[in-house]
Amino acid sequence: MKVAMIILWPAFLAAGVAEVLFFTVFDPSEFGAGRMAAYSAGFLIFWLLAAASSTLTCFLQRGAEEINKGRSG
Amino acid sequence: MKLQDIPVRTDEQSLFEVRKKIYSRAVHGWFAALRWAAVWATQLVFYGGAWLRWNDRQAVLFDIVHRKFYIFGLVFWPQDVIYLTALLVIAALSLFLFTALAGRLWCGYACPQTVYTEIFLWIERVIEGDRNARMRLDQQSFAKRLPLKAAKHAAWIAVAFWTGFTFVGYVTPIRELWSEVLNLSTGPWETFWIFFYGFATYGNAGWMREQVCKYMCPYARFQSAMFDKDTLIITYDEKRGEPRGKGTNKGDCVDCEICVQVCPTGIDIRRGLQYECIGCAACIDGCNQVMEKLKRPSGLIRYSTTHALEGSRTRVLRPRVFIYTAILLAVAIVAGVSLYLRVPLKLDVIRDRAAIAREVEGGLIENVYRLQVMNTTEQARAFELSVSGLPGLELWGDPTIGVGAATSRMVLAKVRLPADAAKPGSHPIEFHLRALGVNGVEVREHSVFIIQ
Ligand code: SF4
Ligand code: SF4
Numbered sequence: 001m002k003v004a005m006i007i008l009w010p011a012f013l014a015a016g017v018a019e020v021l022f023f024t025v026f027d028p029s030e031f032g033a034g035r036m037a038a039y040s041a042g043f044l045i046f047w048l049l050a051a052a053s054s055t056l057t058c059f060l061q062r063g064a065e066e067i068n069k070g071r072s073g
Numbered sequence: 074m075k076l077q078d079i080p081v082r083t084d085e086q087s088l089f090e091v092r093k094k095i096y097s098r099a100v101h102g103w104f105a106a107l108r109w110a111a112v113w114a115t116q117l118v119f120y121g122g123a124w125l126r127w128n129d130r131q132a133v134l135f136d137i138v139h140r141k142f143y144i145f146g147l148v149f150w151p152q153d154v155i156y157l158t159a160l161l162v163i164a165a166l167s168l169f170l171f172t173a174l175a176g177r178l179w180c181g182y183a184c185p186q187t188v189y190t191e192i193f194l195w196i197e198r199v200i201e202g203d204r205n206a207r208m209r210l211d212q213q214s215f216a217k218r219l220p221l222k223a224a225k226h227a228a229w230i231a232v233a234f235w236t237g238f239t240f241v242g243y244v245t246p247i248r249e250l251w252s253e254v255l256n257l258s259t260g261p262w263e264t265f266w267i268f269f270y271g272f273a274t275y276g277n278a279g280w281m282r283e284q285v286c287k288y289m290c291p292y293a294r295f296q297s298a299m300f301d302k303d304t305l306i307i308t309y310d311e312k313r314g315e316p317r318g319k320g321t322n323k324g325d326c327v328d329c330e331i332c333v334q335v336c337p338t339g340i341d342i343r344r345g346l347q348y349e350c351i352g353c354a355a356c357i358d359g360c361n362q363v364m365e366k367l368k369r370p371s372g373l374i375r376y377s378t379t380h381a382l383e384g385s386r387t388r389v390l391r392p393r394v395f396i397y398t399a400i401l402l403a404v405a406i407v408a409g410v411s412l413y414l415r416v417p418l419k420l421d422v423i424r425d426r427a428a429i430a431r432e433v434e435g436g437l438i439e440n441v442y443r444l445q446v447m448n449t450t451e452q453a454r455a456f457e458l459s460v461s462g463l464p465g466l467e468l469w470g471d472p473t474i475g476v477g478a479a480t481s482r483m484v485l486a487k488v489r490l491p492a493d494a495a496k497p498g499s500h501p502i503e504f505h506l507r508a509l510g511v512n513g514v515e516v517r518e519h520s521v522f523i524i525q
Contacts, residue, residue, distance in 0.1 A: 002288060005281070009289045024154045027140070035138045036245075040262045 007058060011050035018046040094211075095283060095339040097194065098204040098331070102358025111182040112191050120235070123242040128451050131246050138245065141479060147412070148449050148479050152419060159408035163401065170397040172296055174389070175305040175376075177352035180292070186285050187351065189236070189278035190337065193229055200225045204334060229279045230271075237271030283338040286351050293348055302379040303387050307352055309343045309374050310382065317343070325373050331363050332356035332374055342374060416513075418456070419447035420506050422520045425485075430523045437489040439469070440522050444484050446506065448476040455509045458486065462502030463522060465494045473509070488522060497524045 019042055028038035125132035127145050134143045142149040149156060171178050180187060201207045201221050210218055241263055242250050253259045259267070277285050286293055300306070314326035326343070333341045335355040340347050342356050354376070361371040378387045425441040433439045448454050458472045469487040476482045488502070499521040508514035 002284070005284070005289055013291075020157075023137075024151050027151075035140075036260060036262045039137055040265065 003058060007051055007054040008047075011047055011054045014050040015043055015046035018050070019043045022046075093339070095337065096204045096207050096334075097337045097339075097355070098334040098359070099194075099198055100335045100355050100358045100362075102361055104354035104358050108182055108187075108191060108353065112188050115183060115185075115188055116192075120239050123239050123247045131248070133243065134246060135244050136246075148451065150419075150447065150449060152447075156408060156412065159404060162404050163408070166397055166401040166404065168292070169299055170394065170401060172299040173301070173304060173393050173397060176300065176307070177296060177350070180286065181352040181354060184351075186277060186290070187353065189274055190282050192232060193278040194337075196228045196232070197225055200228065226279075229275055233271040233275035233278075234267070236274045237267040237269070240270045241267050283349070283351075286338060287349050293351075297348060299393075301391070301393070302383075303389065303391055305376050305378055306346055307342060307350060307354060307357065307374065308346070308377045308379075308382055310372070310377075311343075312382075314343065314373050325364070325367075325369050327363065327367065329363055331359040335359040416516055417448070417450040418454075418506065418508060418514055418516050419445075419449065419481075420504065420516045420518045421445040421447075422504055422518045424520060430525050432492065433489065436492045438492050438524050439487055439489045442486045442488065442504075442520060444474075444486050444504070445481055446474055446476050446484060447481040449479060451478045453477045454511070454514075456506050457509055459505045459507075460486075460488055460502060461505065463490055463495055463500055465491045466502060466522070474506075490522060490524070492524075495522075495524055499523045 019039070022042060023039065028035040028042070031038045033041070122133050123131070127143075130143060132143070132145050136143065140151050142153075168179060197207070201210055210221060238250070238254065239247070244266075245263060250259065250263065253263070254267075281289075309326075309332075314324045316322075316324055317326035317328040319327050332343065333339070333356075335358070336342070337353060337355065338349045338351060340349045342350065357372075357374050357376070360374040364371045364373055380387045421444065423443045423445070425443055430438055430440050444458070446456065448456075454476060456474045456476065458468060458474060460466055460468050467489055469489050474482070474484055486504070500523075502520055502522045504518045504520060506516050506518075
């Protein structure tokens, strides 16, 4: 639960920033679909990417003990 | 223990530590009243603000679909993103200033996390009873718990839904949204965001609560950097309270643990300032009630500063306060003045790349430009275009351009010059756009005129 929290939440913040920056420069109507859809899809994609990065951080942060334990057991 | 002395935990296990459910006890008192006043104030603004009208439109609307932000009399366009930046800087600096002066005022009284938790706790208390009743309830069998729990979650979900709806109502016009909700005909993405935000509210205020402050909030982690010994914080007066306990030869603290029971983050303030403390002052109210019953002076736990507790003088006006205030004022004034002086008209000149320069009848050279004219006021206006920079340069066609309220329009401008008026090459020229019937609303924009 807490792991999910610390992955999703910072990713959410980062996605928010990315969304604002990206759509100040690009007009969402340039992407075919409706603007609301473009904004939403854009946000979700940013969130997904940022969450992937956070997940990787969490994954790499595991200590040696934890990784070894996983292998033997 | 000082905040700085708390060891940083680096072991991964802490990620998985099991959370003990906190049953915080209801508390009454001066600060509880203040907190409720803050709940009312912020939520009146949030829930009510979306329904206000201004100039026949929603007063506050972040119309992302049309890329225009309305805040009462002001309209912001994507080009105005600098004001958003200024607003963020102002918000951050105010947070620094308040934190340096009086600790986590924001967390204690205004943060949505605190406010919604407060509302959800209140619902919980009304339905399930106070701390002891809730603890007993949770011991009972599932069947016995069910009715009360179901009622509580239904009430929570209702509040959460309304919150999600209001949130989306700031992005798409709320009145239309409301009739769509009544007809169950909201667009797919609107539906998604209403439920998304509603679910986040329900989860954060109903389930996660203090965990959000403890594990998710970046501010909680760095606020201590803005603290010093003159910062107003929630403190336990150790000199007066210790040794704690009942009986003679003891300090004023009777070790009743009321301060721990009322704490929404479940900490013991008597252990000193801790990063988990959100400065809600519930423990002050709680302890004051105890002191009152015991006929002892109140304020064993109180707002104070480290310096005051040590017996030295507290300085309110110190360098960091001056610096934060000075930068804050500077940014606010610059932003305010530029907002005030903002010309409600924008002009973008784009040279038409397809046709660079051509000769037209009468020995004239013609250049074609695409002009984007943006009228940022809420009245339709007519503008007059002129061009200057070369002798004999003139605009071909009707120089008046009408633009509707808060819209932008693309127009073609043909500019002609006698062929012998200038040498081949590119020459700087200037477009000048002036609102008709209003003084001072004009813009100039540079471009080039090309002769081959
Ligand atoms: S509420 Fe006051 S008296 Fe009771 S334990 Fe806390 S500090 Fe001591
Ligand atoms: S220690 Fe006191 S002020 Fe801090 S969070 Fe707990 S109840 Fe609120």
